[in-house]
Structures are given as C-alpha cells and as structure tokens.
Amino acid sequence: MKKLLIAITLFIGFHGLAQDTSSQAKALLNEVSAKIKSYNNISIDFKYSLNNMSENISQETRGNVVLQGEKYKLNILGATRIYDGKTLYTISPDDEEVTISSNNTEDEDTITPSQMLSFYEDGYRYAMDIVQNVNGRKIQYVKLTPIDTHSEIKYVLLGIDAQTKHIYNLIEIGKNGTKTTLTVNMFKTNEPISKTLFTFDQSKYKNYYINRLD
Numbered sequence: 001m002k003k004l005l006i007a008i009t010l011f012i013g014f015h016g017l018a019q020d021t022s023s024q025a026k027a028l029l030n031e032v033s034a035k036i037k038s039y040n041n042i043s044i045d046f047k048y049s050l051n052n053m054s055e056n057i058s059q060e061t062r063g064n065v066v067l068q069g070e071k072y073k074l075n076i077l078g079a080t081r082i083y084d085g086k087t088l089y090t091i092s093p094d095d096e097e098v099t100i101s102s103n104n105t106e107d108e109d110t111i112t113p114s115q116m117l118s119f120y121e122d123g124y125r126y127a128m129d130i131v132q133n134v135n136g137r138k139i140q141y142v143k144l145t146p147i148d149t150h151s152e153i154k155y156v157l158l159g160i161d162a163q164t165k166h167i168y169n170l171i172e173i174g175k176n177g178t179k180t181t182l183t184v185n186m187f188k189t190n191e192p193i194s195k196t197l198f199t200f201d202q203s204k205y206k207n208y209y210i211n212r213l214d
Helices: 015-037
Strands: 042-052 057-068 071-076 079-083 088-092 097-101 124-134 137-146 153-161 167-174 179-189 209-212
Touching: 015 124, 015 137, 015 153, 124 153, 137 167
Parallel strands: 097 209
Antiparallel strands: 042 057, 042 179, 057 071, 071 079, 079 088, 088 097, 124 137, 137 153, 153 167, 167 179
C-alpha cells in the first residue's frame, strides 16, 4: 500500500518542440484539475498493479476510494483507511488492529488518495506523450518528471480521457525498476454519501488493538 500509484514515454530532444509540448501538457493538466475541483465528491473503483522484473515481483489487486476534498475512505488489500482531514485511521481486520496517525503520508514520494487526482500540480516538469485508443476512448498521456533529482520516482505517465478530461490511469516508474499502475475502472461524481463516511467510530472495534503513532 506504500505506493498507491505510478509510469513509460518518448524522448523529445528538440528544444522548441519540448517547450511547446510542455505548454500543451500544462494546459491539459489545468483542465483536468479544474474539472476535478468542480465535483463535490468522487467515487472510484480501480485496479492496482506492481511489477519489478529484476526482483521477480508481480502483484495485482483491486480497490475503491471515495474522495471529498482532503478527506477519503480507501479500501484496498483487505484494509480500510479513513482520513477525516486531520487524522488517518488504518483498519486491518486480519490483524484486528487500528493504527491512528496525524500523518497522511508514508514517505515523501507517496501519492496519497486525496492527492491522486491532483498530485501533479506541483513538483513536476510536464511534456505531452503518446495517444492511445482504449476501447474507443482517446487517451492522451502526459509525462511528468520530478523536479527533485533525489526523488525515488523516475517519471510518471498520466493517461487522460481526451473527451471527459478525467484521469484514466497512472503509470509510475521508480528508479529501482518498479512499475506501479493504477487504472480507473469506474468513476462517479457527486454521489449521495453518508455524513459519517469519513468518521472513525471506535465503538465498532472494541476488540481491536489501537495503535496510536502520535
């Protein structure tokens, strides 16, 4: 769960073209950002995969998340994570444990659920990449390269539906050769949600070990 997100691309060597694609990419990302911020809430079902051929690692799972501003409720790998805007609650039924922390990140390179649709707004250089036809949908990829040369992320490819301006997938390539991919299977907006969706009710976990990190 450490990396909830994601990477591949074409090399652009001509300086003038690079500047032009950078402007195009920035304009497209601004459109995506404005569209995302116009929604009261977003519900996503997704597929998440992690691969590292040199380490012989291949994992795939599915999950879902509901986002409202900074708040979110994420279900993945049998665990539930609730972030109410101030405190993160990680509920693990297998371990019968709840971990409580005020920290919403695990390391500097982690893209949290509340950032997964806007993480690209700061800290990256942009360039337009390839266009793919996915089941009749035109997916325009934008390549994001971290400005911080010490970042563990080599680059990220963000696939954007050219018609809806919604994010279709994210592909992250790590400097260690790990490729993580998040693909959106279902994207709904402004759904009716419970007022307590992002509220942790400790009374439901009386037999759980409560691990407070702060």
